[in-house]
Amino acid sequence: MTLLNHRAEGPSSAPPLLLGPSLGTSYALWDEVAPELSISHRVVRWDLPGHGGSAAGLIKAGATVGDLAGLVLALADSLGIERFGYAGVSLGGAVGLHLAVHHPERLSSLAVICSSAHFNGSRPWEERAALVRREGLAALAENADARWFAGDFTVPRLVRDHRDADPEAYAACCDALAAFDLRDRLAEIAVPTLLVAGREDPATPPSHLREIADAVPGATLVELPGASHLAPAQCPEAVLTALRAHLGQGASRGMAVRREVLGDAHVDRAQDRQTPFTARFQDFISRYAWGEIWTDPTLSRRERSMITLTALVAHGHYDELAMHVRAARRNGLTPEEIGAVLLQTAVYCGVPAANSAFATAQRVLAEEDGTS
Known part of the structure; x- marks a missing residue:
């Protein structure tokens, strides 16, 4: 063509x-x-x-x-x-x-x-x-x-x-x-x-x-x-x-959504660690991931959290997984629903990956409940 x-x-x-x-x-x-x-x-x-x-x-x-x-x-x-x-x-x-x-x-x-x-x-x-x-x-x-x-x-x-x-x-x-x-x-x-x-x-x-x-x-x-x-x-x-x-509205809108999903404390820490070397990457994340993808109304934030948890387990990104377990709770998922998502990953991403994911999620949920 x-x-x-x-x-x-x-x-x-x-x-x-x-x-x-x-x-x-x-x-x-x-x-x-x-x-x-x-x-x-x-x-x-x-x-x-x-x-x-x-x-x-x-x-x-x-x-x-x-x-x-x-x-x-x-x-x-x-x-x-x-x-x-x-x-x-x-x-x-x-x-x-x-x-x-x-x-x-x-x-x-x-x-x-x-x-x-x-x-x-x-x-x-x-x-x-x-x-x-x-x-x-x-x-x-x-x-x-x-x-x-x-x-x-x-x-x-x-x-x-x-x-x-x-x-x-x-x-x-x-x-x-x-x-x-x-x-x-x-x-x-x-x-x-x-x-x-x-x-x-x-x-x-x-x-x-x-x-x-x-x-x-x-x-x-x-x-x-x-x-x-x-x-x-x-x-x-x-x-x-x-x-x-x-x-620039995309970045500011994305930053607002990023704070709503991840929490002010996490975003503030990320901003404090920002350097001239990482500034463009942080802007890219706010503008594209949070300003365009997470604001797309096609999927709810609950659905996006479930998809994100699965992807992070599949790739073994457990530090990011911990952050998004907290985000999933903010987006309305119950501990039982998070467990069901991780159980699904055991079938499609592998038992070892799900085992590590359950350990990470259990630690985070305990911290969130104040029982750790």
């Missing part, structure tokens, strides 16, 4: 973050932002069909934003990425909204930048698609600066990418924008959501982002003075600041 052209940056073990482009640009739109985000994330930025290095044949006339979202999911699947944070600009932001509504299980967070839940009706995009199919992209590229940037600012690379895009693929992306309208589904979005508006943006003005912010529960809206439609290129530091604060 032909995939979207993409560039991956950052540690492969870091939380994944996918970055989507605006119509007419390539992943170069994120050049001033992606390297900084890749310090703490596995950043994957991608090109629209017929833009940058992506094949034009990935999209056909009459395409939808859903079709583009499917290509993004196929890319994520090929990279072994199940859940990911997502940030997108304009059409890339529309892809993110579609994912949040139709594939919420795949997203851990969403940032919609200089975009909209609708793009002013179908007619302007139908007319632009017809123009591009008839005359190509040269004329549109000539006035790209006025549509994309405020003042005299420009990014020649992005203007060149606009001029070099495949006209048929560009027109098919216009078809997708013409058909896009998710206003009646916004209230269904449940992932942490950031909206970023450029105060000088003529294409998707702040009112469009406010409309999304008002409809999505718990959404945050940031308006950037001096920014037009391609805010990550014109105001990268401001976009970085907003994204870092937004993406």
